[in-house]
Amino acid sequence: MSWQASTARAAFAGILALLAGCGGMGTGGSAAPRGPGGVTALVPPGYGTLTQAEFTFELGIGNLQIQVTPLAESVIRLAAPDTYQRLTSIAASASSSLGSRAPEGSPLFLVSMFSRVPTTPYEPENLHIVNGGFRYRPMAIQAITPGWGGQRLRQQETQLAVYAFDPGIELEIALTVEYEGVRDTSWQTILNRLEAERARVRARVGA
Secondary structure, eight states, rough: OHHHEEEEEEEHHOOOHHHHSSSOOSSSSSSSOOOOOTTOOOOOOTTTBBOGGGEEEEEETEEEEEEEEEEOOOHTTTOOOOHHHHHHHHHHHHHHHHHHGGGGTEEEEEEEEEEEESSSEGGGGGEEEEEEEEOOOSSOOOEOOOTGOEEEEEEEEEEEEEEEEEEOOOTTTEEEETTTEEEETTHHHHHHHHHHHHHHHHHHOOO
16 A cells, blocks of 8 residues: 555544544434345444455545545444444434435445645546446535535645435446546455455354
């Protein structure tokens, strides 16, 4: 991992920890279908061990570093307990704030924009998801950090928001995150990692 990516992750984690301390716990985050298996199957919370980085997309374009974390309950339940609590709190707060701007069941994604150089611009609406042969633009965006609307990063600054996308997005199939022509296509690798952790969680619960 590059120094730049490590710095972005450290800044990201610090902001998330601060936000978690300000918000209450809840379960009102992005809804996830309850299937018999696969990525949409739910397991009991509190048994996962994954770090957030292990199910986060990363893109770099010029000086801009972008991280995109799915907030589906079926995904974040596989995270370590403190990470699960933090992401659940963020998802619940954002879901409440989004209100009628996003249909019920809209998948939520936590998005961070980071730069280590000053005056780096970003365009929030240019982050898209390609899934099942369709390109999805965000239906609604809920800022988390107060400077999000400025669309320009200061040096070593991270801005955060939660994106709501179309409910038609399926987490079981290939999913690509794209920003201005730069893509992260690592979802299949993430899916394999999630399924392996899901099997380990079931074994722990059974034990």
